[in-house]
Amino acid sequence: MDLKDLYRDIILDHNRHPKNFGQLDPCDSTTHGNNPLCGDRLTLTLRLEGDRVSDIRFEGKGCAISIASASLMTEAVKGKDDLAIKHLSDLVHHMLTAHGETSAPPAELGKLAALAGVREYPARVKCASLCWHALDAALKHRANNLGETAIGCAAVSTE
Amino acid sequence: MNARPAEIPYDVARIRADFPVLSTTTRGKRLAFLDSAASAQRPLAVIEAVDRYERTSHANVHRGVYQLSQKATDAFEGARERVRRFINAASLKEVIFTRGATESINLVAQSWGQRLGPSDEILITWMEHHANIVPWQMLCERTGATLKVAPINRRGELDIEAFRALLSPHTKLVAFTQVSNVLGTVLPIKDMIAAARSVGALTLLDGAQAVAHQRVDMQALGCDFYVFSSHKLYGPTGIGVLWAREAILREMPPWQGGGDMILTVRFSGTTYNELPYRFEAGTPNISGAVGLAAAMDYLDSLGIERAHTHEQRLLALATVACHSIDGLQIIGEAKEKSGVISFVVEGVHAHDLGTILDDEGVAVRTGHHCAMPLMEFFGVPATLRVSFGCYSNDEDIDQLVRALGRAREVFG
Structure with missing residues (x-):
């Protein structure tokens, strides 16, 4: 396992220059994600049209893996509906936790496949999955009309 | 107790041989265990x-x-x-x-x-x-x-x-x-x-x-x-x-x-x-x-005072080495310190640093160290912490410094 498989150029680029960084105001749903283990925090703001995410931004502090993952996620889900996002989220979780897997991730993951190296570093899975858990919570709570929500340690667990 | 006479030098190589885990490798590298403050390793006598x-x-x-x-x-x-x-x-x-x-x-x-x-x-x-x-x-x-x-x-x-x-x-x-x-x-x-x-x-x-x-x-x-x-x-x-x-x-x-x-x-x-x-x-x-x-x-049997003197020497050595690394900031520079150094490196999150160090065989603690109010006081989400035990040696510090150099290569 080479470190370069974890810290690929695309990851380092997204860490340095994250896409969709900031907050949408007004927005239709927002979530705070928090990973107490490493002190990572991120806030997602979403605009929704029906069951489609029409716009999304994230803001926060964290390691390169968490920032790049959130940046890549916002690019990947913008314009997609709930069902497509759920599918993508499942694929990402599978890719991140498939320890020992050597085959290439599915092509439909697109740029998100850059995070495949995480699967060899189990301690870092939570860094990469934090934003996806936050997105999941934002979409769920939107459905429940709960408005602003916060997810804590349990919600970012990937066990 | 068979306290070893003070005139015999502190033989860290011999002490290391008492700790089986120290002769193992991690990710194909020599293990530089620098996390004794989290949990120290066990000598054969204990096992x-x-x-x-x-x-x-x-x-x-x-x-x-x-x-x-x-x-x-x-x-x-x-x-x-x-x-x-x-x-x-x-x-x-x-x-x-x-x-x-x-x-x-x-x-x-x-x-x-x-x-x-x-x-x-x-x-x-x-x-x-x-x-x-x-x-x-x-x-x-x-x-x-x-x-x-x-x-x-x-x-x-x-x-x-x-x-x-x-x-x-x-x-x-x-x-x-x-x-x-x-x-x-x-x-x-x-x-x-x-x-x-x-x-x-x-x-x-x-x-x-x-x-x-x-x-x-x-x-x-x-x-x-x-x-x-x-x-x-x-x-x-x-x-x-x-x-x-x-x-x-x-x-x-x-x-x-x-x-x-x-x-x-x-x-x-x-x-x-x-x-x-x-x-x-x-x-x-x-x-x-x-x-x-x-x-x-x-x-x-080692002599706790002698182990302490050894750890203080390593602390001084590692502190100097840390100061020579660009962008590295030591968190906590009290006059009197135990063998612990916490630091952050500009532009590299502690967790990324921890992973890169791990890849080089260097085991350190990253995170908030169960002291979140302290992290907040220093305005950092997490630090990387190096800590010494009676078996730590100069080579551990050299390996740490090389690994920190590697982090600079990766993160530019």
Whole structure:
């Protein structure tokens, strides 16, 4: 396992220059994600049209893996509906936790496949999955009309 | 004890050979274990003592009339005597085995703490481990008492004047660490204990980061409670000690109920056992106690002062090396420090740094180190922490410096 498989150029680029960084105001749903283990925090703001995410931004502090993952996620889900996002989220979780897997991730993951190296570093899975858990919570709570929500340690667990 | 004569140089290569894990590799690299403040490695002497006990002496303690049970009891009570001698406690009644420093503090909070009321105060410092914060918060919630926190300065030293100012006749307990697990700061415990005493407060000293690095003497310290864990002292996990003055323990209500802590049990009422058993409900961690005693033998055979001198030399060496690295900022530069260095590197999150170091065989702790208020004080989400043990060597530091260089290559 080479470190370069974890810290690929695309990851380092997204860490340095994250896409969709900031907050949408007004927005239709927002979530705070928090990973107490490493002190990572991120806030997602979403605009929704029906069951489609029409716009999304994230803001926060964290390691390169968490920032790049959130940046890549916002690019990947913008314009997609709930069902497509759920599918993508499942694929990402599978890719991140498939320890020992050597085959290439599915092509439909697109740029998100850059995070495949995480699967060899189990301690870092939570860094990469934090934003996806936050997105999941934002979409769920939107459905429940709960408005602003916060997810804590349990919600970012990937066990 | 066969204390080695002082004129023989501290032979770190020979000491390293006592620790089997140090000759293993990780990710194909030599293991540079720099995380002893989280948990120290075990020497063969400890591994073998536990193994020998399991093979030849195990049965339940304080119960059977058969010889094997007596052997187990002797081993367990022998360990208690070893601990008593190691910390120079006045009597065996003052040595209570717990699961570790955390449980020891919880025992004090839940038993001794029952006497507190709404006008009482507990004083801690800003550099406490969560284990010396949360049990007091919980106690304050239960009793209405108030938790006060003594501030620190940017170097990571206690503001002793502010500490004194926070003491009052309302202060019933002052609980503080002897050595900061994050910053390595050695606290001015003598002054703190004297100040606490002057207002009539009891003192609890968290010795988790101290006992393996300096001689602690319950007759000299002057505190009222002292807690530590075995696994930071080269012993097994799951065992630790609460020491308290006998007069105080006598006044404390039992904590957990069960076997071993009673004399007679009737449905009309139960009478409790003598000290220290009154605070040890249930079958204890017998092999853990045996391992802890072996660890104390081992540390005494090295000479704790000599190990400390060795660690101080490494601390100075590593501090200089850290200062030479671009963008590296040491968090905590107290005048008196134990073998701990916390730092952050500009532009690289502690977790990314930790992973890169791991890839180079360097094991360090990353994160908030169970001290979130301290992280907040320094305005960092996480730090990377290097800590030394009796077996750490110059090569570990060289490997750390090379690995930090690698991080610069990756992150540019």
